[in-house]
Amino acid sequence: MIKAMFQTWASALLCVSLSVEVAASPTIRERTTDLRALLTDPARQWAANTTVSFPGSTNFDNATERYSIFNQPTYSAAVSPGTEGDISKVINLAKSYGFPFLARAGGHGGANMTDFGDGVSLDLSKFNSTAIDSAAQTMTVGPGVHYRDIFDPLYNAGFYIQTGSCSCPSVIGVAIGGGVGRLMGKLGLTTDALQSVRLVGADGIVKTVSATSYPDLWWAIRGAGANYGVITSATFKIQPLSNNNGGNAFMLDFVLPAEKSLEYLNIIEKNFNPMPVNLAGIIVFNWNSTHNVVIVSDWIYFGTEADARKALAPILALNATFITATLPWNRIIAVSGGGSDALNCMPNKLRNTFNLNLKTYSAAGWQQSFETLTDFLQKYPGGRGSQVILELFANNATAAVPSSETSWPWRDVRGFFQELFVYDTGDSVTAQGAATYGSQLRSQFAAYSGYSTPTVFVNYARGDEKIEDVYGADKLPRLAQLKQKYDPNNLFAYGHPIPLSYP
Template identity: 25%
Template sequence: MTITPAQAATRELADFSGELIGPQDSAYAEARAVYNAMIDRRPALVARCADAADVTRTIGFARRHGLPLAVRGGGHHGAGLGTCDGGVVADLSPMNAVEVDAAARTVRVGGGATWGLVDAATHEHGLATPSGIISTTGVGGLALGGGLGHLTRRFGLTVDNLLAADVVLADGTQVRADADENTDLYWAIRGGGGNFGAVTAFTFRLHELATVVAGPTFWPAEQGAEVLAAYRDFIPSQPRDVNGFFMYATVPPAPPFPEELHLRKVCAVVWCHTHDDAEAAGRAMAPFLDAVPEPLLHAVAPMPHPALQSMFDGLYPPGDQWYWRADFVRDIPDEAVALHAKFGPEVPSMQSTMHLYPIDGAAHDHAASDTAFHYRDSRWASVYAGVDPDPANARLIKRWTVDYFEALHPFSAGGAYVNMMMDEGQERVRAGYRGNYARLARIKAALDPENVFRLNQNIEPDPAAGP
C-alpha cells in the first residue's frame, strides 16, 4: 500500500508540536485555502508549525521526500506562492506572537502574524512601524519584499525598519540575521523575499505615532487626468509628514460613503498625514485641493493609526479572485497621464483598482545597494489589481489588468515590486532586483544551493554571478 506524504509525516514527525493536515483530514479545505481564490492548489501536506523547531522538521521532511516546499505566512500573495500542488506547505500562521519593548522602541513579531496584530499591540504604546494598507496582510510576505504603505515617506520601507530576523535555512540551521551576524543574509532578506529561508521572527524599529489625519478624497473618474497631473507634481514636493496614494476605484455601496456616491467610478487620493493636527494637515493639502476641481467627497479626519491600516479590510475579504500586475515608476509624463485616464475609469468590477504609491521621502535615504530592495531612485510603485468575488469574471478582470499594465509599462523604470507580481517569469524577477540580482544569486548559492526555497519570485542560485 502506498503511503501518502501526510501519513509519512505523521509517522516520521512524532515530535511535531503543531498540526499535520493531509487531504483526508476535515481541516484540509480550510488549511489549503489562500487569500486569492484564483489560486486553487492541493498540497500533499500542510504543516501548521508551532515554533522554529517545527519549521526545521518540515523543511527536513520535504527535502527527504523530494517534495516542493512552500512557506506560508499570512497567505495574501497574489500569485499564491505560499502554497503548491503535491508538495508541503510550512504554514507559520500559529506563530503569531507580538512582543513590544516600548522602552527600546522595538517589536518582535512571529513569522505568521498579520499586520493587524502588530498595529494593535504597538498602538497601545503610541508606537508604529511602516507596513502596508490592509491589516490582514501577513507580516512575513510584505516585510521580506520591501514594504510600501501609508508611512513610507515619513519612516521608510518596512525593510528599512527591520533590525533582525530569526531564520531557518535550507539545511535546517536556525540563525539570527542582523547588522552584526549573518550580514549577507540580513542584506538579502530586506527585499529579497522568501528566497533565503523561512523567517520565524522579525524585530522591527518602532516610531512615535498614534493618531494620523487620513482618509480619501474622491473626484469623478473622468477628471482623473487633471487630478493625476496635479498629484504627480504635488506629492514629491511635500514634507515627509504628507503621504497620499492616487487610485482609480468604485465607491463601495456601504457606509461611511453617501448613498449618492455608491458604485460611482472615481479617482482618488488616500491621504495620511503623520501628525494628529487636523489644521496642519488641512494647510498641507490645501495647495493641491486648490489646484484641482472641487471633490465629490473629502473625508479626511483624525483617526487612530490602526483604523487607517484596516480601512480597506472589509472591501477585500479573503476568497475573492485577484489578478495583479505592477511596475516601479520614476516619472509620470503627460502621455502616461492620458493612458491612466483611459484605462482607470474602465475598472471592470467594484473592487478592481489601480494604485500609485509614493516611495520617496525617507525611502530615498538609502542607496540602491544598501538593501536588496533596489529601486530607490523611483518615486512611485504602480499596481493594477483586477478583483471580483465571482470566478466567472476571472478572465474579465485579468484582461483589464494586463491591458492597463502593458499600456503603461513603457513608462516604467523597468522592474516591479515583487510583492505585487504574479508568476511572470525569470526576466521579470531579474528586472525587479536590477543591479542587486547578482549579489542575491551568490548569497542564494551559499545558503540554498539546491533552491529548496524556490516557490517565490525566485532568485536562482549562482555562485559565479557577476558583480
C-alpha cells in the first residue's frame, strides 16, 4: 500500500526546480518574414554542427519539447546552434527581421507563454559539456546540461553541489533564477555557487561575466538572468563530499491518512520552525484511490543516521509505517519520494501551477488548504492527479549572503507552496475548477505566508503576479537600469520580463 501511495505522488508531483526561459520580442506580432526561407538561405553559413528544423520533423520536436504544455509557446522553426557564433547569428537575425525567439535549455520553464507565438526556438541542447576541475573545486557546464548529468561525475570526483529537487532542469536555467533546494540551508542557492558565465548579449557579443568582469551585469544575472542574454556556459564552486558526511544522507518517507493531517502539521510547526540546517522536508497533499486524500512526506537529513533520528524524533513518534535508507548524494533525487523523479520529469504534460514563497510555518493555515484541496478533489474527479506541495527548507546559508550581493530578493524565505493541477487537455470543467481553486488556495497560503504580499521567486512564478512580488520592489530600479543598459531594445522580453524603466 505504501508503495502504491508513493506511485500516486510520483504520477503528478511538480518537479520542484523549475527553470526560466529566455525570450525575445514583447508581444505576438504579425509575421512578415518567411522563417523557412530566411533560416535556410545559404547566406546564413551555419556551422556544420548547427541544426535548423521545422514542424513535422523529429529534430523540431526535440528542440521544442517542454516540461509543461499548459499555456505553452508556439514555434514555426527551431535552431539548435553548435557554436556561440550561431547563437549570435540568431540574435542578430531576430533584431533585423523582427521575429521572436525563445532560448531553450532544459525546456523546464512553467510560465504562461501564450503571448509567444510563431517564433523560433533557440535550442541550446548541444551545449552539453561538463568539466570538473578538482584542484580549483569548480565545475563548468553548458546550458544543455541537466542536473541528472552532473550527479555521478561530481560524486565520483569526490564533490557535490546544491541542486533543485528533481533531475531534469538545466543547471544554468535554474541558477539564473536563484535555484532553491534541500541544501539551501547548508550551501545556499544554486546561484550562490556561480563563479562566472559566458553570455551572448542583445548586441550579439559574447562576454565573460563575473565579479570582476561586467560586475553590474553579474549582479543582475544572479536572480534575473533570463532578461539579459543567452548564457552558453557557467562555472560553479563545488564542495568536497568529505564536508558532508562523505556524501551520505538519511531518508525518511511515509504516508499519513487525512485524520492525522493536523497532528502532523502541528508537529512540524512546533519542532521544525525554523528548520534545522541539515534537514529538508517535502510534504504532499494528494488523492489516493483507497484512502481519498492523504499526506505523503519525504525528509532528507544531511548527516549520520544517528543524528537524523534525533532531529526527526518528533516525527518518528507518529504511528506510521516509515521507509528509511542511507543514500549517497548522487542517488537522493532518484530514490527519495518513492523514486518519483522519473515520472516527475516526463515532458509534455499539462501542469497548471500556482506557487508562493513561505517565510513562516502555520499548521492551521496548512490544514485549511488541505481541506480546500480535499473539496476540489472530491468535486472534480478529472483533477485527482492534482496536489498541494510544501517544500520546507533551512535557509541559514541563503540568509547569510547579504541581499545586496545578488538580484535575488527573497533571502529570508524558508519554504515554498506549490499547487499543481493535473488534468486532461480539453477537460474544460476541471480546468475551470482548477482556475477557481488554484486562486483560492494561493490566496489562503498568501494570508499566512509571512509576507505582506503574495511573493514568489521567478523560477516558480506563474506569470500573473505583480512584478514587485517576483523581483522585489527594492531590486527593480537597478534591474531596470541594467535592462536599459544591456538590452535597450527589449529583445529579451518574455517569461517575467524586467521593464526598461521602473517605477
